[in-house]
Amino acid sequence: MAERISVTSPDGDYDIVIERGLLQRIGRDTDQFGLDSKVVVVTNETVAPLYGEALVQSLPDATLITIRDGEAYKTLETVAQLYDAFVDAGLDRAGIVIALGGGVVGDTVGFAAASYMRGVRLVQMPTSLLAMVDSSVGGKVGVDLPQGKNLVGAFKQPAMVLIDPDVLQTLPPRQWRCGMAEVIKHGLLADEGLLDSALHTPERAAELVRRAIQVKIDVVEADPYEDGTRAHLNLGHTFGHAIERVTDYKMLHGEAVAIGLMAAARLSYNLELCDDSLIPVVKDVLESAGLPIEIGDLNPTDIYEAMFTDKKWKHGRSHFVLLRGIGQPTIVQDVPREIVIETLSNGDVAR
Ligand SMILES: NC(=O)c1ccc[n+]([C@@H]2O[C@H](COP(=O)([O-])OP(=O)(O)OC[C@H]3O[C@@H](n4cnc5c(N)ncnc54)[C@H](O)[C@@H]3O)[C@@H](O)[C@H]2O)c1
Ligand SMILES: [Zn+2]
Known part of the structure; x- marks a missing residue:
């Protein structure tokens, strides 16, 4: 249709x-x-x-x-x-x-x-x-x-x-999974239905694309020139871009963003922005899409340092898009360095 x-x-x-x-x-x-x-x-x-x-x-x-x-x-x-x-x-x-x-x-x-x-x-x-x-x-x-x-x-x-x-x-399947990281990002930002793994198959691609694109449309219509809320589309991307950089771009964008989405959920919890129900939701949906969620052998301090060159960190102040819950993005500045590094190192619980 x-x-x-x-x-x-x-x-x-x-x-x-x-x-x-x-x-x-x-x-x-x-x-x-x-x-x-x-x-x-x-x-x-x-x-x-x-x-x-x-x-x-x-x-x-x-x-x-x-x-x-x-x-x-x-x-x-x-x-x-x-x-x-x-x-x-x-x-x-x-x-x-x-x-x-x-x-x-x-x-x-x-x-x-x-x-x-x-x-x-x-x-x-x-x-x-x-x-x-x-x-x-x-x-x-x-x-x-x-x-x-x-x-x-x-x-x-x-x-x-x-x-x-x-x-x-x-x-290629690896590129499909990378696209899924952005679909999941859209789900976390504004449409919980997109987090349903049953939708995540090529057979249902038309429906999946239709729903996921709507989130992007709503964001760009509200803020066409990225003066404000369009920045929410960077959920998971501050971490993701830094991870891409420290792996010399061997990790693909979507894979790095997946780890970034997981880190954003954990950081949201560690800063007491959301309750702990968010973490398993994000973990399950990323894993079932075949995406990575951990930094593995990468060094958390290296990732933190790489974030400093992110063009979104104005005047060296840290700047993260985090979640108060699904569909509730928020921008948080000046997150203490140790909390970010701990979040990247320790997995689920940094407190
Ligand atoms: N303008 C924006 O708002 C915006 C937003 C997000 C990302 N980007 C940019 O998008 C780029 C990443 O895009 P991408 O992930 O599509 O990567 P890509 O364009 O490199 O495509 C991935 C691979 O899939 C192949 N491919 C594409 N369609 C195919 C098909 N139907 N069948 C077989 N192979 C196919 C491509 O040839 C390529 O090898 C980055 O440069 C990123 O900066 C831009
Ligand atoms: Zn992206």
Whole structure:
């Protein structure tokens, strides 16, 4: 069944369409999606043979551009290559750029579309679970610098977000689990129903995506430019980013975020923000999704030190999104260093 959800944004409202088999249908219904003008489809080398080539062939006037796969290519060099390819393809301001892929493609291509000719229309077609429930909605686009992740970017609201949950059938299981970490984050922030493990299967992906995306929509509609409550989306991420950094990014983002969500729950309890019922809920749902919950051999002090370079810690003051309970995020500053380190070291009970 097709779902069309309208998102309100100060830069223009847009629709999200979630529909199984959508990718196969677009070429037959180009006028419905406004895709009969010049279209450039940008994807990566993994997604191109799976979905990109067929999509381009099904559209009346489309060019395929393929970038390398991986966070290592979320760079200004790739953006420069995209500008060249856009010119070669004859793309002008009347044209449309489709970003077909995971969050790396969405962010990189989105940034190129935001800046090429001062902005051309962008259609996000997320193909990973993370991109479907998180990065394709809300308009944040950008690339990494050698000095750090996501240091260059813009707000570029999509003209449309097109989601075909069937493409998740080819998503590697480890990437599925990483997307699940963000789904669980959304559940903890605002929708307890998302914590039901029965929903966490590829067979129920359409329903899962529909529900998880709604949490993101509600947050970005309330705070489009991240002046306030949008920061709640960083639940588990202060820990997560630090863990990614100390493992030299060997641990994937979603895995680090899972450990971060567990740590956030424990820290919430250790600071007496919530009762102890939260901890087993978070632990069970992460474990049943096959995600890690412990830092293992990593050094808690190293993780703490790595948090200091987090761009969200203004003036060196610690800054955590924590939970008073499910659906009740809160921002806490100046948490004593020892409590954070103890929380990371000792597991369930630090008191
Ligand atoms: N803009 C935002 O608001 C926002 C939010 C969260 C994350 N992000 C960014 O998103 C990126 C992570 O995105 P990601 O987790 O999707 O990683 P990714 O884009 O690297 O995709 C993960 C892997 O899955 C492959 N893949 C994607 N869809 C597939 C499919 N259907 N079948 C087979 N393989 C497929 C990709 O080629 C890649 O190898 C990070 O750069 C992060 O900073 C952005
Ligand atoms: Zn994340």
